[in-house]
Amino acid sequence: MTGGPYPAARPEISAWLEQNLDQVISWRREIHAAPELSRAEFATTAKVVDVLSGAGLNPVVLPAGTGVVCDLGPADRPRIGLRADLDALPVPEQTGLPFSSRVEGVSHSCGHDAHAAILMGVGCLLAGVEHELPFSARLIFQAAEEVMPGGALDAIDAGVTDGLARIYALHCDPHLQVGTVGLRAGALTSAADRIEVHLHGPGGHTSRPHLTSDLVYAMGVLITGLPGILARRVDPRSGTVMSWGAVHSGDAPNAIPQEGRMRGTVRTGDHAVWEELEPLVRSIVGELVAPLGVSYDLTYVRGVPPVVNDDLSIGLLRRSVAAIDPAAEVDTPQSPGGEDFAWYLEHVPGAMARLGVWPGVGPQCDLHQPNFDVDERALGIGVATLAGVILDGDLGG
Numbered sequence: 461m462t463g464g465p466y467p468a469a470r471p472e473i474s475a476w477l478e479q480n481l482d483q484v485i486s487w488r489r490e491i492h493a494a495p496e497l498s499r500a501e502f503a504t505t506a507k508v509v510d511v512l513s514g515a516g517l518n519p520v521v522l523p524a525g526t527g528v529v530c531d532l533g534p535a536d537r538p539r540i541g542l543r544a545d546l547d548a549l550p551v552p553e554q555t556g557l558p559f560s561s562r563v564e565g566v567s568h569s570c571g572h573d574a575h576a577a578i579l580m581g582v583g584c585l586l587a588g589v590e591h592e593l594p595f596s597a598r599l600i601f602q603a604a605e606e607v608m609p610g611g612a613l614d615a616i617d618a619g620v621t622d623g624l625a626r627i628y629a630l631h632c633d634p635h636l637q638v639g640t641v642g643l644r645a646g647a648l649t650s651a652a653d654r655i656e657v658h659l660h661g662p663g664g665h666t667s668r669p670h671l672t673s674d675l676v677y678a679m680g681v682l683i684t685g686l687p688g689i690l691a692r693r694v695d696p697r698s699g700t701v702m703s704w705g706a707v708h709s710g711d712a713p714n715a716i717p718q719e720g721r722m723r724g725t726v727r728t729g730d731h732a733v734w735e736e737l738e739p740l741v742r743s744i745v746g747e748l749v750a751p752l753g754v755s756y757d758l759t760y761v762r763g764v765p766p767v768v769n770d771d772l773s774i775g776l777l778r779r780s781v782a783a784i785d786p787a788a789e790v791d792t793p794q795s796p797g798g799e800d801f802a803w804y805l806e807h808v809p810g811a812m813a814r815l816g817v818w819p820g821v822g823p824q825c826d827l828h829q830p831n832f833d834v835d836e837r838a839l840g841i842g843v844a845t846l847a848g849v850i851l852d853g854d855l856g857g
Contacts, residue, residue, distance in 0.1 A: 469784045469844040470851060476585045477840050484843065485836050487511065488577035489559040495548030495566045495573070498604035498611065501526040504546045504576065508601050511580045515587040519599075522618050527603040527611065529620050532586055533596035538855055541598045541620070541627035541808065542846050543801060544579035545572045545605035554830035569832045571632030571817065576601060578630065578842035585847050594853030598624060602800075608654065608763040610800025616807060626773050627810035628849055629801045630842050633792065634824050636816030638835040641781045641845055642792025643813055645774045650699060650727045651734035652763040652798030655741060657682060659709075661754040663718035672716055673753035676709055679720050683707065685748045686741070690726075693740060699729035700737075701796060727796050729766055738762065767802040772856035773811035780848030781813070784841060790816075797827075815842050 466477050487507070496504050505521060508528045512519040519530040527546065531539070553560050553567035561567040568574075583599045600620050604611025621627070636642050659679060664672030687702040694700045702724060709720030726741060728734050738760045749756055781789045792814045801812050818824050819835040826832070 466784055466840045466844045470848060472589060472851065473585065473844045473847050476588065477843060480581065480584065481840050484577050484581040484839050487580055488573050488836065488839060491573040491576055492568050493559045493562050495561050495563055495568050497550060497566060498547040498607045499524065499526060501546040501603050505601070508576065508580060512583050512599070515584040517583060517587050522603070522615060524603065524614050527615060528599070528601040529615070529618070530583060530599040531596060532583070532590050532599070533593040535596055537595050538625040539596040539598055539623055540850055541600055541624045541804070541810070542579060542582060543600040543602055543627060543629040543804065544575040545602050546576050547572060547604055547606050547611070549606055549828060551828060552830050555833050557833065567830065569829060570606070570827050571832070571834055572605065574632055574817070574834045574839060574842070575630060578839055578846065581839070581843040582846045585843065586850060593850060595850055597850050605800050608652070608761065610764055610803060612800040612803040616803060621804055621807040624808045625855055627804050627808045628773065628777065628846060629812045630815045630845065631799065631812060632817045632827070632834055632838070633814035634818050634826060634832060636790060636792070636814055637818050637820045638816050638838045639785065639788060639841060640790045640816040641788050641813050641841065642790050642816070643774055643778055643781065644792050644794065645769050645771050647729045647766045647768050647794050648792070648812055649767040649794070649799045649802065650729045650796045651731070651766050653726045653737060654761040654763060655724050655726055656759040657722045657745060658757045659720045659754050660756065661716070661718055664716045666714045666716055669716060674716055675718070675720055675754050676716060678749055678752040678754045679707060679709060679722060681748050681752065682722060682745065686744055689744050690741065693744070694728070694733050695730070698733040699794065699796065700727065700733055702726045727798070729794050729796070731766055731768060734765055764798045764800045765802045765806065767799050767812050768805060769811035770805070770809040773809055776849055776852065776854060776856050777811055777813055777845070779852055779854070780845050783848050784844045788841070813845065815845070
């Protein structure tokens, strides 16, 4: 990356960033040092309100008390939504940064501090040219992205998608180099559901499993059987993956326990498969357990659908990224991770882009790791990308 973090951005964007990028970085560091968990983002919400109000805008706190929505631009023209998330994770920070988290066991190890600062910057930039905007904009600072089924549903219930023509978001990607933006039409993330099976049996002695119901054996059948059969009941091109993350039962080596619990996730990159997963999983579990004489309770929690980027929306993002640097766009694969931005796309066409935050040297720390960090040059790229979508003046189609 040469020529600064926004070498060929539109003149009004470049001029604003030349004067204000340091302020955007400062906002990010302030939020980073004081992370707040999902639905407790009160100080972060207050910071957003303070910054946007200072720019002459009228931010409104969402009904739950965290999260902000702010409209600007001509109300008689189509409105485009821009979304950022605010919450941190219960992950201790190990970056050694001078502005590291001051909250023990909590950190912005997913980049939401950067997302929030970028959108604050976009709001302030657009506020300076509000009367010249070709579209109106709605800034959505969402709480609780990190918990299922996601704070996006609360924001949608509060009306943030009402009247939107399109909606966009960015997400930090530590596998992409700073100065690049990953774009992909179609599915970008996967649906992510949770499953818990609680098994019950009479218990007994391990020397006489034929006189009882071997609950641990039944758990073993489920451990291997459910992922294996599921993989043969859905199209392998759907990217469907079932994995167990926690299995607990018993204490004594010579006693068959009376109960056990199993917890795992079911993910798919195909929206149609996601709609069918719950009844399919319930059917397979029942078929596997039936011959073994144990009873069970199955809790299936639907998480988020896949983020499916609209073709026209990706095309408009592509134009905005090209205005920054024709070489900035890169391909990005579909992720098996979940992202509740998908809920907005159930109501409004739009797209999410991946923002490169790796400096190009050193290790590539993954999201949700204690040593995850952001190359702050990416903040300028993020501001230019989202502001460019508004200033471009094209809704496509």
